[in-house]
């Protein structure tokens with residue numbers, strides 16, 4: 001039987017969160033409370049909002065408990081857990097949201113699938129085969145029942161590949177099918193409310209065009225920023241273009257990982273990634289993947305080099321190999 005551990009978090013007397021995890025069976029629990037508190041304090045000192053700080057600290061304690069569960073130190077009924085594991089072990093368990101998942105972000109489009117006569121599940125399957133690292137279902141004109149059924153079917157495709165599936169705008173659909181998260185825009189459900197509804201573990205992305213949007217997304221507990229349109233696009237009407245400069249400004253204004261979106265395809269993905277800001281983690285594409293007659297598994301690899309950003313001295317002058325896989329048409 002696997003026991004669950006529950007941590008209740010109340011922020012400012014009004015926001016209430018339940019954080020769950022599996023119980024680690026071990027006698028080595030001495031030091032967990034003070035390590036949890038210290039880790040929360042350290043995250044807050046780095047500028048994290050309370051929820052993010054507690055999530056990071058909780059994951060650290062879980063990982064350390066698991067890592068040190070079989071240690072034998074002393075003879076007492078309770079042993080110490082190894083809170084220095086991060087200094088010794090670099091292969092710690094992965095966090096729930098891995099920013100590198102943003103690398104090739106495929107956003108579906110019901111109109112394009114209809115135009116090319118393909119089902120949403122076929123589109124998702126092909127995108128994953130082509131190298132997509134995260135999928136967003138952006139089904140603007142699907143009926144709720146139809147959308148929910150499609151989302152459930154897509155989850156069955158994504159889960160075995162370890163590819164997160166997010167739902168655009170529809171928190172209700174994400175909740176109903178237990179998707180990995182949502183993407184919301186500035187005029188959708190506010191990210192703070194989405195976080196309250198979805199809980200601390202789900203992935204929340206927010207569209208941001210300005211540093212103010214980015215700041216609010218961070219405060220609201222978002223996991224990543226979608227920034228664009230970087231280039232003009234026909235996929236989204238009346239969408240203000242921010243250009244590479246706007247993208248860079250948003251990236252530099254935030255600690256959150258950023259994915260660029262809007263008019264990005266095989267011809268300019270490398271220009272975007274060459275911006276070289278450390279928190280720009282990938283490109284989100286709609287038409288480059290899905291406005292095709294036949295999405296095949298034939299991948300085209302574009303390798304580009306991006307310089308590390310001077311903001312991060314470790315990255316300075318480092319050649320960063322960015323491999324962008326795009327699915328191409330076979331006629």
Ligand SMILES: Cc1ncc(COP(=O)(O)OP(=O)(O)O)c(N)n1
Pocket residue numbers: 105107136138168169183184185186188205206207225226227228236259261284
């Ligand atoms: C990754 C990503 N970034 C931005 C958007 C745009 O979202 P939004 O502003 O809500 O506009 P719609 O997609 O709803 O038209 C996105 N979908 N994904």
Ligand SMILES: Cc1ncsc1CCOP(=O)(O)O
Pocket residue numbers: 228229230232233234235236239261262263264284285286287288
């Ligand atoms: C949804 C969205 N948000 C900003 S631009 C855009 C559309 C991107 O589509 P495409 O990759 O076809 O330009």
